[in-house]
Amino acid sequence: MKTEIKEHFDRITQEKYYSFRHKSGVSVLVSPNAYSTASAIYTSDYGGSDVSFTYNGKRYDTPRGIAHFLEHKLFETEDGGDAFKLFSKFGADSNAFTSHRATSYTFTSTVGDFYESLKILLDFVHHPHFTEASVSKERGIIAEELKMYDDNPDNRCYYELMKCLYKNNNVRYDVGGTLDSIKEITPELLYFCHRVFYSPDNMSLIVSGDVDIKKITDIMDKTVPAIRGGRVVKLKVTEPEKAYKKLSVTETEVSSPLFGFGIKDKMTVSKKLTRRKSVALSVLADMLLGESSEFFCKNYESGLLTGGCDVGYSCAGDHAYLSVFGESEKPFTVKKRIVNVLEKALSEGIDRYEFERCKKIFYSNFIYSTQNSHSVAHTLLSFYQSGDDLTKYPALLSGVNADFALECLRELYKKERTAFAVVKPKNKEEK
Amino acid sequence: MEHKRIKAEDGINLTVITDKRYKTTVTSVSFIAGEGERAAACSALLTGVLSRSCRKYPSLIEINRALDDLYDAQLNADSRHYGLSQVPVFKISSLNNRYSLDKTDITGGCLDILYSIIAEPCLVSGAFDEKVFESEKQQLISAVNSIINNRSNYALFRCTDELMAYEPRFSQRFGSLKTIRELTPADVLDFYYDVIKNAPVNIVFVSSEDDPRIYEFAEKTAEKLGKRGDGVVTGAEFRQPGKRMKRKIEKMPITQDVLCVGCALDGDYRDGLGAERALYGEIFSQNPTSRLFENVREKLSLCYYCSSIPLLDLKKMIIYAGVDGKNRKKAEAEILKQTELMKNGVSADELERCRLSLKNDILSLCDSPSRTAAWYASRDLHGLELYSPYEFSASLDQVTPDGVVRVAKGITPYFTYVLEGDSDVEN
Helix, strand or coil: CCCCCEEEECCCCCCEEEEEECCCCCEEEEEECCCCEEEEEEEECCCCCCCEEEECCEEEECCCCHHHHHHHHCCECCCCCEHHHHHHCCCCEEEEEECCCCEEEEEEEECCCHHHHHHHHHHHCCCCCCCHHHHHHHHHHHHHHHHHHHCCHHHHHHHHHHHHHCCCCHHHCCCCCCCCHHHHCCHHHHHHHHHHHCCHHHEEEEEEECCCHHHHHHHHHHHCCCCCCCCEEECCCCCCCCCCCCEEEEECCCCCCEEEEEEEECCCCCHHHHHHHHHHHHHHHHHHHCCCCHHHHHHHHCCCCEEEEEEEEEEECCEEEEEEEEECCCHHHHHHHHHHHHHHHHHHCCCHHHHHHHHHHHHHHHHHCCCCHHHHHHHHHHHHHCCCCHHHHHHHHHHCCHHHHHHHHHHHCCHHHEEEEEEECCCCCCC | CEEEEEECCCCEEEEEEECCCCCEEEEEEEECCCEHHHHHHHHHHHHHHHCCCCCCCCCHHHHHHHHHHCCCCEEEEEEEEECCEEEEEEEEEEECHHHCCCCCCHHHHHHHHHHHHHHCCCEECCEECHHHHHHHHHHHHHHHHHHHHCHHHHHHHHHHHHHCCCCCCCCCCCCCHHHHHHCCHHHHHHHHHHHHHHCCEEEEEEECCCCHHHHHHHHHHHHHHCCCCCCCCCCCCCCCCCCCCEEEEEEECCCCEEEEEEEEECCCCCCCCHHHHHHHHHHHHHCCCCHHHHHHHHHCCCEEEEEEEEEHHHCEEEEEEEECHHHHHHHHHHHHHHHHHHHHCCCHHHHHHHHHHHHHHHHHHHHCHHHHHHHHHHHHHCCCCCCCHHHHHHHHHHCCHHHHHHHHHCEEEEEEEEEEECCCCCC
């Protein structure tokens, strides 16, 4: 069977990539470019949120943290060595990361050594090797990783907000699980979840660099196992429209209070509409609350806000929210002002010129995200995971306007959907 | 990639790097602005105040919107320290003009803003605006206080303080809270005039093409600032440590301890061992196949991260790891053992693997205008021969195991700093 290769191209930015499905079932995206290095990301559609699923019709509920545990353990090879060492023979820089929705394994190498490194990547991910002793050893390392994140106040603030916004969605839990849940993870569970989620038809390969598609497919023909996975259905949770909790206040060792304000969004059925809405709300959030907004500049100048403000609209598979994270001695005053800004925009409308100016920020971010082989690969993955085409982004951005964005905000903003999280120093109250 | 340096007689150096593949342009202007804690605090406040406004854009909102109009150009003004020297750096990054959708001259606009920020400050009756100054002072105080929010950075910060306690000319990049609080707008304005009149200046420009406007910018800046002497940053003297390990433990209610091992490092940027030192770092701690990663993390399962950072300008190195309190002694013993073992030699295999890894990283660096600008700026500030990352990469081929051992023998652990978690904290 001949593989059908589709070309994707954007005339404005000259970004281009090819996509096809390899005969093994792996979805492949290749972005040809002239950077000095080449990168690959091999991703299993299995993330920290995928704890409950059916496999060939039978339901499984697993401990939190297995996807992340697998990310750590797959690097170990059968002979007691590890994949890092194999990559290092070619000087390739290898790594892995787990999100709520997927687990990715990646490397960046010289263009000349790319194909040898690709063989290693495609091989080790499909050849798990776990023993009681090695799983127990890894548990210690992962426990230290979890503690490190637990000591990070920004991380705490993010998860506190997620716990307020979501009642059931697993996005409210740390991707890596908990110190207790990782104790339940055994070699058998790891093997089982690997079998369920690491079949080629559940994987994608993203490549960026001065590479040859024919050589890539030849390597895939020889390396990717010809197995079909069973029938997997990730069990979706039902989530109420309103925020689960309005407020969370946590105390820890932090210099001044950190805050996170969020508005939970309803998922839209139409993918096309979701894409447009996501872009429009991202631009609008930046315009109203980002670093060039009146809100930010005034409150920074007055000292109410300390440092920058992280503003964005996030939409990832089964959940979406608008958020504002920052630092302030008076987080509740900031919250009031955020709400005022949003309500004022809804009652008085917004400046169309300002909205167009803010679109430039997102266009620029897009160009910046395609500046080297590594970032091209990551950007391509991010678009792919959202079911989007990277080369259509500039046109999509150009097409959204202030009226549509305001309409999206009107649908999004309901008081009962908002939540606020504060991580503050002990015994410190807002005056 | 091509580079050229124009070493001007007026003490303002310009380095231009071009590579057709670059999609963005970076321009940085660095001043070597003195030593000590007061200079650090003044420098930190000055960069904050200057980047808030200029004559053309007298408020934060105006300047931020002007940057947005230039396709979200990024203006970064911050104060860094290289060894004992304080270096205020003004940097602007933007898309290349070919990505402009409406024929906006992005590069020209960015150079105008950068010039205005540096040379045309917004003064009210000949002084910095009191309100802007006080607001930036509060922001700086918050930034200093917030160092504790990142536990490993805070431990490194405190460990560096302790390691350099003997050197009165050393200061962390912001100076102390006491000094920051005492500074007045007049103090910082005096510091500004001193900097623009006397401090050696290095300009680095990285773009896809050799743009004539950067030469105009350099000329205009030289004309405004006037002649000054040449200069480089000042490193600390090497200090031989005593034979016994010293120790300091500080407590914080956190779940994981941060362990830092401070070392004396006998060497500097001019000792001709740059390539050997880079490979030492890679073999010892920077790589996932490094000695620390393989032993402290993988074999003994004591931590998630264990690495080291060289502070070459200070003649120090710090090894650091996040560990559970009950494993701390074991981790420290293993770190000391591995530091010692490096002196016994490295294998041809690990040398070769790490050489390839470093070369790969240098290639990645060359793809990034921002990292390339930082590479050349650092060489300029240290007064080193201007060679490209590619030339440095080629020099790695000459490194032998003996060369790495020579670097290892110049490293002596002598101080342990621990940020200790509170055992009452529940996980």
